[in-house]
Amino acid sequence: MFKHTKMLQHPAKPDRPDPLFAKKMQEILGGQFGEISVAMQYLFQGWNTRGNEKYKDLLMDTATEELGHVEMIATMIARLLEDAPLDQQEKAAEDPVIGSILGGMNPHHAIVSGLGAMPESSTGVPWSGGYIVASGNLLADFRANLNAESQGRLQVARLFEMTDDKGVKDMLSFLLARDTMHQNQWLAAIKELEAQEGPVVPGTFPKALEKQEFSHQLINFSEGEVSAEQNWLNEKAPDGEAFEYVKEAKTFGEKPELKPAPPFVHNTLPGRE
Amino acid sequence: MFKHTKMLQHPAKPDRPDPLFAKKMQEILGGQFGEISVAMQYLFQGWNTRGNEKYKDLLMDTATEELGHVEMIATMIARLLEDAPLDQQEKAAEDPVIGSILGGMNPHHAIVSGLGAMPESSTGVPWSGGYIVASGNLLADFRANLNAESQGRLQVARLFEMTDDKGVKDMLSFLLARDTMHQNQWLAAIKELEAQEGPVVPGTFPKALEKQEFSHQLINFSEGEVSAEQNWLNEKAPDGEAFEYVKEAKTFGEKPELKPAPPFVHNTLPGRE
Amino acid sequence: MFKHTKMLQHPAKPDRPDPLFAKKMQEILGGQFGEISVAMQYLFQGWNTRGNEKYKDLLMDTATEELGHVEMIATMIARLLEDAPLDQQEKAAEDPVIGSILGGMNPHHAIVSGLGAMPESSTGVPWSGGYIVASGNLLADFRANLNAESQGRLQVARLFEMTDDKGVKDMLSFLLARDTMHQNQWLAAIKELEAQEGPVVPGTFPKALEKQEFSHQLINFSEGEVSAEQNWLNEKAPDGEAFEYVKEAKTFGEKPELKPAPPFVHNTLPGRE
Amino acid sequence: MFKHTKMLQHPAKPDRPDPLFAKKMQEILGGQFGEISVAMQYLFQGWNTRGNEKYKDLLMDTATEELGHVEMIATMIARLLEDAPLDQQEKAAEDPVIGSILGGMNPHHAIVSGLGAMPESSTGVPWSGGYIVASGNLLADFRANLNAESQGRLQVARLFEMTDDKGVKDMLSFLLARDTMHQNQWLAAIKELEAQEGPVVPGTFPKALEKQEFSHQLINFSEGEVSAEQNWLNEKAPDGEAFEYVKEAKTFGEKPELKPAPPFVHNTLPGRE
Amino acid sequence: MFKHTKMLQHPAKPDRPDPLFAKKMQEILGGQFGEISVAMQYLFQGWNTRGNEKYKDLLMDTATEELGHVEMIATMIARLLEDAPLDQQEKAAEDPVIGSILGGMNPHHAIVSGLGAMPESSTGVPWSGGYIVASGNLLADFRANLNAESQGRLQVARLFEMTDDKGVKDMLSFLLARDTMHQNQWLAAIKELEAQEGPVVPGTFPKALEKQEFSHQLINFSEGEVSAEQNWLNEKAPDGEAFEYVKEAKTFGEKPELKPAPPFVHNTLPGRE
Amino acid sequence: MFKHTKMLQHPAKPDRPDPLFAKKMQEILGGQFGEISVAMQYLFQGWNTRGNEKYKDLLMDTATEELGHVEMIATMIARLLEDAPLDQQEKAAEDPVIGSILGGMNPHHAIVSGLGAMPESSTGVPWSGGYIVASGNLLADFRANLNAESQGRLQVARLFEMTDDKGVKDMLSFLLARDTMHQNQWLAAIKELEAQEGPVVPGTFPKALEKQEFSHQLINFSEGEVSAEQNWLNEKAPDGEAFEYVKEAKTFGEKPELKPAPPFVHNTLPGRE
Ligand SMILES: [Ca+2]
Ligand SMILES: [Ca+2]
Ligand SMILES: [Ca+2]
Ligand SMILES: [Ca+2]
Ligand SMILES: [Ca+2]
Ligand SMILES: [Ca+2]
Structure with a gap:
């Protein structure tokens, strides 16, 4: 079961609104390696863990933190969207700066969410359960986690370079630090498991x-x-x-010729050409 | 550019048809960590590599092999579907074995592909470009690759346990071996890169x-x-x-209260409750 | 069975082309709560209704009207795309207004549909059958309908505020009126059903x-x-x-510890950590 | 920020494993109206609320409870999957009961998650961010919530009728009760908002x-x-x-004839037919 | 605008319920080449046609008929689902025929739609707007239509072979006939257009x-x-x-070596390996 | 099995970077009719061909060429992304040209792929296995191929008109030529098959x-x-x-009235209204 604390884990206040950056920041919220992905990935791994309680604990603690990261980024996006000049269509035709904001922002932020965050990526594609990994094999899954934190930290670093807003950078520098920790922790846990199961997953296959x-x-x-x-x-x-x-790839198999399909399948009859 | 060799890399001949196993085998063809995923992932990583030609080579060679694995599994699935008793509806009502084949097989194999493989997972979900990773950061991506080969080998091992067909097992034992190599190779390359860039991705961020x-x-x-x-x-x-x-998570942020939306957005007015 | 009438239900003529607004208008055509969604939702609800013919009639009539709304919006989008300056790349580099049109418009409108409407949202995501609801329980479904007409009217109102084009506003003001009616009608029908089945769905569960x-x-x-x-x-x-x-949530369940997986599943062995 | 409590909100223990029911139960975990949907929907609505703190509280509390429901159902599914006869292929050919389990269960449970829950529906389709609603207009959104709890309770009631397992029924009867509460609470909050804004959303549009x-x-x-x-x-x-x-629908619009596309779009030339 | 006629275009009455066939029949309702696809494809092509009114007419008439086919198949599926033995779990454990029905049917038909049709394929994947084609070039699109009617008729023919139900076969034999007509009509229209534009699309490109x-x-x-x-x-x-x-493919291009990324992108530094 | 040749089939060098055109070019890489689609479509058709080896050869050769086209376009996109002014946020606020590049480019190119190509369309939607066709009936499938090459060439022609870059145009003019060939070849093969099987697919259905x-x-x-x-x-x-x-469509079917659902499904009771 979960409980909610009304304070954020870390401040999420931009210095000023920036609807274009709000669109970009959706990537680390609802993209392939956004915070929704790591939160859900660790939750499912934790819930599916069978008989290794210390790792289950580690997964559940980290997952719970990630839920708080989703919250911080959603809040940041909502604030970046304040004062979007949605009612200044006429000015946009003359003022290219307003024009490029209205043309470049995520239309969902204006039409669908009413200036709020969306559960989707920076291109407006809904988050998918197909992004996450929870296999029941912890070594395999911790490698997935190390990958997720590596891709995630890389994306945060790139976003950090793409803004001058000190409030945004402040929150990103916190996320960078936590991703450093999470890479360290999965690396350490992977080392432990490799020592016991060997480096090739699954180590139990003869x-x-x-x-x-x-x-x-x-x-x-x-x-x-x-x-x-x-x-x-x-x-x-x-x-x-x-x-x-x-030095050169060899084939060990045959030229694959398939049996013709039976007539009731209505494939092309053999002997056509 | 690519060339095609008519022989398969390794034989792909089941001892006997098995439409239910054909459905399961779709997972390692068109599932999240199937052969399409690794082939496409290595191709895009290779094509996007900037200035590290030896790694680009490694990626392109491995990608090219994976295309051949897609071919082997597609061929195996087509053969597992031969002689599916699709025209024996009447018998199915009496013979529970035929009934459970017709009820349990992937309907696409009967209706859509005419006894051929589909670019989809074992639950019939189309393969998605959202599965793959190619970030331009090789350490991050080799971790993605190690994960993919770990999840992939785990799935092949599970399938191996779920069949008694010697021909199927023969092909799977080859795929298991290649996944062993690929885990080894990404581990070795990761070690090299970590020695140069440090263990935290991206190593270039101050x-x-x-x-x-x-x-x-x-x-x-x-x-x-x-x-x-x-x-x-x-x-x-x-x-x-x-x-x-x-010992206990602390909050460093504020209680997030957002500014009311401007009237032209038609959100709920403040003061409602 | 359906018949088609060549006239539109209501005029769909913008005063002038506006490719950026065409992109935004895709939301109420092919977004989560666009006209395709309500048309398909009411059709499936109508077709699946069992034994309540007056409601089936209501659903089919409303669905049929919505098909005409899809038509009006598709026509409007096609007209907003006329005269898009697709061949003025050179000018775009100098003229920021043309530049922001070419940079901000939906590329599908230029490359895929040849200046026509697409069955997708304002971010270019294809319409999905996963958006709609048809459960066989009319009270549940009318609540889904009330929601769809509420979200839909909200989006139309927001679009209305985002344009100065009188022709566009004229059509939107018609859609706003029909959404008013549809909210009224589902509210009225919900009241009827609640009177018979109680407010908690399904009312038949003991x-x-x-x-x-x-x-x-x-x-x-x-x-x-x-x-x-x-x-x-x-x-x-x-x-x-x-x-x-x-005052405070309590747990009534146990700490969930799962049985280790059998060896043939190749999960992590118990006792690892 | 969130915290995790190791006990479940309510017990989630089936009397005996049942891989076929595990597949069905995925619907209320990762389907359109499963617990992931309501958890994410309430979270995003809460985070996006602007200036109505009491409703924000209500949303965050309910969202937090729903995260605990996701946990309970994931745990239940993992337990329903224990002892799945995955290694009894040979017996399956003779024993139609084992055969229909192996043919009818979700292949992901065997191959992908290693006997764990998946973030997907009962047909194996990944959960999608496109399912949820958070518009910034609370009356619209509470109607979405009432719909979600109505569809959700209906699905739980149907599952309740489809099993004889007392442990499963025990958990479902708890979920039914909570869905009763949630329908009641959204109905009450809707009544409040309608009293202030009128029944037609958005009430602020002239x-x-x-x-x-x-x-x-x-x-x-x-x-x-x-x-x-x-x-x-x-x-x-x-x-x-x-x-x-x-009595009979009338058309008020024109027959829509579009202007031919400019030559550089390479549409069909006018005058073809 | 559209109008609805309460009678079906053709009877849609199975001789007896068959939930397994209901699942298969979803393919021609909501699969890639199901009736929703052709209806939507012709509608969008019709609405996007610019200046060739006779073809626009042809498209709108055919589209309108296809909406009636969606209706017929939805009705047929709803009837195939009547009397599904959903409450006979206990018997299913003993009676393998009931067991294979409950294990093999689409769980959505039981849990989500309450014995009604779903807007999804035979594997339970939601219909997607990404299936359809409407390019503004009629020759290209009529080829898409010919393909859709060819794939569609092939699937109907396969379903025809997979049932003994005379009522189902009766409806399928009508759909086969209409697909014959639609293949004929697109072939005829293609011949006309090829005569004017040449066989290579787009004929207008120099x-x-x-x-x-x-x-x-x-x-x-x-x-x-x-x-x-x-x-x-x-x-x-x-x-x-x-x-x-x-006789042998030649390369005319260069070995593609890309410029290293600038440091602020945090790709792997050049010279790593 | 496949082999890789390090040279490209044709040069893929733009005269200068253009991140906005890189976004548009994603359509012919990872869109519905991009090169990934034709490559995968021909591969699956080839692998599924049963007993018509000459056509299988033709499919595999063409598929293999298309893999090389994917490579060329991925390379072109990577080069169009070089020197994207991602670190010039401050200038963007003043310089509308830089502003419209940063606002209009695909955010994935900056944040996710590190200036590389993505397996997605021009709107940033991941490539889907649901785009392709491989039915086992060659006449049906060659019609799908003719359609794919027609839509594909149309899109390439449109892109050709939308750029002044000679390097880009040079590669596109090669792709246009190959699409001409591929339309010719499928037309020729279709003519052969129609001569044997008749024009209506499947020709084998009585x-x-x-x-x-x-x-x-x-x-x-x-x-x-x-x-x-x-x-x-x-x-x-x-x-x-x-x-x-x-002259006027007639109905031959009945008014579809469905049997009420059994109580355990909890649909609306009959007699409600
Ligand atoms: Ca995080
Ligand atoms: Ca492989
Ligand atoms: Ca409407
Ligand atoms: Ca709940
Ligand atoms: Ca039809
Ligand atoms: Ca090509």
Whole structure:
């Protein structure tokens, strides 16, 4: 169960409204790697965890924090939208600055949400449950989390460079710090799990059942052998085996010819051409 | 530019048709972490790489191989669909085995593709470009790739346990091996990049601009302090700093009260309640 | 079955082209609460109605009118797109007004539809069947309809404020009037149904089977008791019972610990951390 | 900001696993009117509220409770999936009961989430931000909320009828009670707002600007005049005006003929046919 | 504007309920090439037609008929769902026929629509505006229409083979006939337009501006020259020119190396590897 | 299996960066008829072909070429994004040209992909597997292909008119030429298949089983008889039969009244109104 605290985790006050930046900031709210994504991802991972309570705790705590980040960004967007010159159509035709605001802002902010945040990305695409990952395998999922916090922090850093508003930068610098922590924490937890399960997910699948002759081959699928110059090829692979370089990809399969479909499927009859 | 080789990379022949397994196998073709996802993800990462040609090569080679994996699985699905008893409606009412095949198979395989593979997941949801990641930051993206190969291998391992068909298992054991290699290769490349850029993405963002007092705090957002028992809390964080445990989450922000909307937006007037 | 009348229900002629407004107007054509949504919603509700022919009639009549609204708005958008300066790229670099039109208009209007309307929202997201509601329970559905006409009229009112074009305003003022009627009609029909089925949907579910001790509690999930100040708390609830205020949310459930997954699922083994 | 309580709001323990019911229960988790939808809808409405703090409180409290409902249902689904006979393929061919479980369950539960809940509907479609409503107009939005709780309670009631599991029914009977409360609360709040703003949303739009001659017409779009038999036609409309019945729909607009597109758009040239 | 006729264009009465077939039939209602798609496609093409009134008429008439087909199929689905044994959970555990109906039917039909049709495909994916085509170029669009009627009739033919219900077959045989007509009519109209505009769309684009040396080459992108055996290679191309066979694909472009990103984008620095 | 060639099929170098055109060009990369669509469509058609190897070859060769077109356009977009003035926010407020670039460009290009191409359309909507067609019936599918190449070439032609950049035009003129070839080739292959299977898809469905009295009727669904003026009505239909004009659409079906739902579905009870 959850409880709500009326104060924000961190201030979310821009120095001045900026409807164009409000549109861009939607990315870290409702984009593929926005705060809704990490909140939902950690929630589902936490709820689905079976028998590793300390990790479940970690997931639920982090998820709960992320819900507060969603709140901060939604609030920031609502404030960036204040005083949008929606009623100044006539001026817009003459004043190119107003014109480019009205032409460039997310129309949903004007028409749909009444100057509020939307659960969607910077291009106005609704957030999708298809973005998140919760597989029941914690090593796999912590890698997903590390990825999410890496992409997320990268996007926040880019937004930071795209504004001069000190209030906005203040909140972003807090989010950058928390993303630093979250990258650190998933890295640390990944190290722990790799020590127990090995680096290849899932560690429980018997090696003997995979075709091990292909498990360490870097196969070249293009002309030239530039790809052989990867430095790590000469080191041991993370799972302790030796890498092998295959100069030219070979086929081991057959030319796939399928059986004609039965007549009641009404595919093209064989022998047409 | 690409060229096509008529042979498959590896055989894709089931011992016998199985329309129900064809439905399940769609997940590793057109699901969130299916072969279409990794092929497209590596292609876009490769095409967007700016100035690191060896990594671009690695991406393009791996992407090209994944296109061949899409081909193998599509072929396998087409063969699993042969001899589907679509014309045996009457028998189905009496024979529960036929009934459960006709009731459980993906209707698209019968009605839309004429016994062929579909670009969709095991629940029949079309593949989405929203699944993939290509950010221009290679460390971030290689983490996405490691995640994709971890989720992907996990799904293949689960499918392996869900069939007794030797031909299917033979192909899956090849895919398991290639996923082992791909996890190894992204791990090795990540190690290289982390050595150069540090573990926190993006490594180029100046530390001084983030609120460093929050960069290493594990904050407890629930009652009790079980979350403090993470072993790694007592070790150095991956970026070399010390972790800190915060026993109870505090708010630093204000209670967010927004300015009423201007009348022309037709939001609820202030003072209603 | 339907028939088509070549005249529009109401004129749809702007005074002058305006590609930027064409983009915005897409919201009430193909957005969540656009005319496609209400047309499809009423059609499916009508077709699915079982045994209440007068309501079925009402639904089909209103649905049919809405198809004519889709037509009017599509026509208006096509006219707003006439004379878009698509061939004036060179001028755009100098003339910021042309520049902001070319930068701000929906690219689909130029590239995909050839200056015609699209079945999508103001951000260019395709209309989705996931927007509509047709549950077979008319009271539930009329509430959905009242909501749709409320959101829809709100959006039309906002668009009305965002243009000075008299032709556009003329059509919008007609749509505003019809939305007034449709709100009135669903309100009237809701009142009728509530009189027969009670205010809680579905009225046919036996009260004894729900946990009635929780059926009228306003539970406080945050610090402070401001939420207790709702005026209606002191009145009877719409279903005739008394409301109750719960000062602090309590948990009645257990700490959810799940059984470890069986080995063939390849989740993380228990005891990892 | 949010905090998490480790206990569930209400128990979520089925008497026995049931993977088929787990699939169905996804609807009230990640479907159009599942708990994710109401949680997100109330959150966004709360965050976007401008200047009506008591309603903002009500929204945030209810939203926070709904997050706990998402948690309960996710936990229930995870438990319904325990002991799914995923490794009993051979038996399934002989035992039609096992066969129909393996054929009928959501493949994501086996392959993707490792026996955990998914953020998707009962047909395996990812939850979409396009489901929710937060317009800034509270009367409009409370109608959306009343609709959501009506559709939601209807779906819970149907699920209640579709299982004999006492543990599942126990949790559903709690959800039914809370949905009763939430319908009551939105009805009460709607009554308050209607008293202040009138029944037609948005109440702030000047009547004089809509075409009032069309604001109370029930227009017949089909043969016969059965639609005239609505009882409420003879009563005053909810906004106090008189309804009017129009026996046959008339067109007031023109036959829409569009100007040919300029040549650089490469539409079909005029005069073709 | 539209009017509604209460009779169906053709009877839509199954001999007996069949919830599994109701699920399959959703494909031709709300799938990619279902009746919603053709209705919406023809409507948007009609509304966007500029200056070719006879074709606009043809489109609007056909669109209007398709709306009636949507109605027929929705009605048929609603009837196929009558008497679904939703309350016979206990029997289902023993009776595999009931079990496979309850496991195989679309859960939306039970939980969401209350035994009614849904605006979605046979896998339960909502209909999408992204399926339709309306480009403003009639030759291009009539080809889209011919494709839609070809795919649609193929799907109806497959469904026809998958049922023994005479009432269902009766309706499908009507739809097959209408699809025959619609293929004929688009073929005839295409022939007319090709006679005026030539076979290559858009016919108005000056030949001199395309790289004509590549306009008739069949390029071989695989080993072997089987692809040269196409009979039509030896005939004139439809636009009157000669085809040319290129034995092996050549590259004319450069190895694409991109400029490093500026530092404020925080991509990977050049020189990493 | 596939191999990659490091050179592009054709140069993809703009004369100068243009972030606004990069946004527009996304349409032919990741839009409904972009290069991803044709590549995936031909791949799935090729892989699903059963027993017509020459056509399978043709499909695989064309698909493989299209993968190279995806590569060219992705490269072009990445170059159009170089030097985007993302760090010139302050100047943008004064310089309307910079302002309209920053307001009009796709925010994903700045925030998500780091100046790279995205797998999405010009409005920022992710590419969807729901766009493509692969039915197993080659005549149906070649019609889909002809449509795709017609829509695609039309979009390329429109883009060609919307830029003055010689480098961009150079690449587009190559794509126009290849689309000319692909239209020619599908037209030629369609002619071959029609000669064998007849013009109505699927040609294998017995005529006697469709209601032939409706197979050649052009039915008028609107007032007036303008639709009778189609010239082709007086000629033989493509399948050799005579067209027939029906002056006014008639209904042959019944008024659809559905059986009330059973009580456990909790639909509205009959007799409500
Ligand atoms: Ca965060
Ligand atoms: Ca692979
Ligand atoms: Ca309307
Ligand atoms: Ca709830
Ligand atoms: Ca039809
Ligand atoms: Ca192409």
